[in-house]
Amino acid sequence: MALRPQWEWLLEGGTDQPVSPVFSTQYDAEQWVGESWRALAARGVTRATLLHQGEPATAPIDLPQG
Known part of the structure; x- marks a missing residue:
């Protein structure tokens, strides 16, 4: 069985790391x-920051605040 690629976001900031x-x-x-x-x-x-298999895949994206 082949493993599917995994993509996830590393989210920074805030007090309760979502x-x-x-x-x-x-x-x-x-x-x-x-x-x-x-x-x-x-x-x-x-x-x-988008991660692929745990490694950064793209440059970080700054989210607008306020």
Whole structure:
């Protein structure tokens, strides 16, 4: 059985480090952060980095605050 690729977001900032779901495609991961960034920013998340298999896959994204 082959393992599916794992994509997830490293979320920085805030007091209670939120955890992103794990996704099987980069598209799904990017869609999730695109839909969730306002709620994440409201929880104090200031930056998100997309990880693939635990390694950074993209440059960090700064989330607008306020």
